[in-house]
Amino acid sequence: MSTEVLSHFLKNNDRKLRLGFQVALQCAPFLKGLKVSCVISLDEELYSGLSEIFTGMDIVYHMLSRSDGKCLVLFYRPIEMEVYLAHQKAQALLGEYGYAGMCVEEMLRRLSERIQELSGREMGFPHEIGVFLGYPPEDVKGFIENEGKRYLMIGYWKVYSDLARARMIFQEYAHARDCAVNEFLTGKSIREIAL
Numbered sequence: 001m002s003t004e005v006l007s008h009f010l011k012n013n014d015r016k017l018r019l020g021f022q023v024a025l026q027c028a029p030f031l032k033g034l035k036v037s038c039v040i041s042l043d044e045e046l047y048s049g050l051s052e053i054f055t056g057m058d059i060v061y062h063m064l065s066r067s068d069g070k071c072l073v074l075f076y077r078p079i080e081m082e083v084y085l086a087h088q089k090a091q092a093l094l095g096e097y098g099y100a101g102m103c104v105e106e107m108l109r110r111l112s113e114r115i116q117e118l119s120g121r122e123m124g125f126p127h128e129i130g131v132f133l134g135y136p137p138e139d140v141k142g143f144i145e146n147e148g149k150r151y152l153m154i155g156y157w158k159v160y161s162d163l164a165r166a167r168m169i170f171q172e173y174a175h176a177r178d179c180a181v182n183e184f185l186t187g188k189s190i191r192e193i194a195l
Helices: 003-010 017-025 044-054 078-085 088-095 105-118 139-143 163-184 188-195
Strands: 037-043 061-069 068-077
Touching: 017 037, 017 044, 017 163, 017 188, 037 044, 044 061, 044 068, 044 188, 061 105, 068 078, 068 105, 078 088, 078 105, 088 139, 163 188
Parallel strands: none
Antiparallel strands: 037 068, 061 068
16 A cells, blocks of 8 residues: 555545544454454544444554553454453463453553653553553563563564464454455445444
């Protein structure tokens, strides 16, 4: 997709069009069912438009933080997120950061607090956010232990283990993005793209 097309949609004066395009572009692997969740940074003025896009869908969105006219929003399907976060490796890693014994909503509140705490100290994002985004726990742990360095590959996340699997997943995500954007450009709604 050309830079001109991206710029046209992401800077469009039509807020609904701009929001729909951003969701299609940045949430495609999630919308297509390949990821358990996704996170995007939105202009705060667009946040209220999410209810119109996602009403009646099995997708929930949660504002993780807001600052300087922007908000960080996590999108997920509740049942899938609950099942994913219940896996032993995810539980073990999240337990190290104070998420033990919590339901999904409590975990997201804690994640929001951690994001705000670390961004307030200009320390970036809490590393455990990778677990919530469906990154392999081994790669999240590798990122933490290596302080974001010495990775095997970088793509949708930094890869520290199972390079072949990560390459395959990244290709699937790129294909999903291309499909979702093309569907949006032909007039499909986010609901239709996500089915």
